[in-house]
Amino acid sequence: MTKSVEYIIVGDGYAAIFLAHQFIKNNKSFLLFTEGKKSASMVSAGMINPAVLKRFTTFWLAQEQIDSLKNTMTEIEQYTGQNYLIEKPILRVFHDEKEKELWLKKSDDENLKPFLSKDFVKLNSVKNPFECGVVNQSARLDVSGFFSDMMNFLESQNYLIKEKFDYQLLKPNDSTYKDLSFRKIIFAEGMAVKENPFFAEIPVHQNKGHHLEVQLSVPLEDGFTIKKKHFIFPLNNGNYYYGGTYDREQIHHKIDDVAVEKLTNALAEFYPHDFEVKEVKFGFRPTVKDRRPILGNHPEFGNLYVFNGLGARGILNGNYFSINLYHHLENDEEIHPEVDLKRFQ
Known part of the structure; x- marks a missing residue:
């Protein structure tokens, strides 16, 4: 007997979990396939950092991504009972006096003002003769708690399928996989995408x-x-x-x-x-290469999607673009052109 769901997600890192949250929040039927291996997301530091700490700059959509993540964590707390944001700031140890002066100069920049504090901190536990700069709005995620609780919740609600996805059994023309029928399938597999015959060529x-x-x-x-x-x-x-x-x-x-x-x-x-x-x-x-995630559908099979390339900012990118992808899937909202798979075609 065929079971019908609106969506299938393949993967279990930040991209997959944040997209699953969008489906939960909006009462969409879905299944998430996980092999149960530890993904790069699961061993990540969990940094939420609006500043590039080599050059004291910021990055594309930093404030929007920070604001969006805080909102999502409040939503997730409603069903896991936990908020996984640890709101302890990042302190950047200065290598020399020149770095400190550069930080002060950059902190007057309109784009950096919200993030680079003019107040410096002296620590006793590490060598910091030139003190430390405080990154405002920075935090970290309780990575192990987040993944453990989200997986347990998905399993308790029968959203989770603990098995390796078999590409050979996927029939895109029929929108079926084994005994499942679906509207759309999203591959959010990280580096495992290189084994995916539908999206192996994406430039990650x-x-x-x-x-x-x-x-x-x-x-x-x-x-x-x-x-x-x-x-x-x-x-x-x-x-x-x-x-x-x-x-x-x-x-x-x-x-x-x-x-x-x-x-x-x-x-x-x-x-x-x-x-x-x-x-x-x-x-x-x-x-x-262009430090932007990759979202979009297969050029031949419009019901197959990829969500990948989150890089070192997996939490911020994963959350922010899961929302963009959800609205594209449901409401035909345009995928942001800078992250659209079509930019490589």
Whole structure:
């Protein structure tokens, strides 16, 4: 007997989960297929950061994305009972006096004024002789809590199918998959899209990121996220996240000792106390050359969609463009031209 749903989502990272939220919020029938592997989203830092902290600039739609995310987290709280935003700001450790002066200069820029505070902070737990800049409106997501609770909710409501999606069994012309009929299917698979015969050619490139889980002998102050070369912040288990690296060349699914050494050396540079590496994790972020996500439908099969290429800003991009995609699917609202798949055709 054929079961009918409006939508199928394939994937379980930020793109898939935020789109699932749009369907839940709007009472749409859907199923989400997950293989149960740890996606790059699930091992991400969860940074919500409106500033580019190398050059003290901001990025496209930063304020709109921050505002939208806060709204979505309030909506999700209504059914999970939790808000996963940890509203502790990012503190950027200055390397020298010149950086501090540049920060002050940039903080007068109209685009950066909402994000770069003129008030500096001095920390006791790390080396910061030139103090730290405070990134206003920055926060982080409780990544493990978010994914765990969302998956449990999806399962409890019978939205979740825990199995690998088999492309061979998809019949786009009939809008059927196995014994399911659907209106539209959205592939939000991250780097697994390279195995998808319908969207394997989209120009996403993998960017491997390592991070460490460390135990610190002296805790950091007040639960802040501190950024020098990398981010460090407390985890729920008393340890700390430190990372992550960016590597476009490496494709093997193993821990890279060079990346681990870079991270431990960088941490030892500014954390003057003993620490112990408890675990090393890595994931592959799907990135796009023009730093824009990819949304759109298949040129031949109008009922097949892709939602990919969220890059290092997976939370902000995933949430914001899931709303754009939802309104496109339901109301024929135009996909923003800068993220539309058609820009590559």
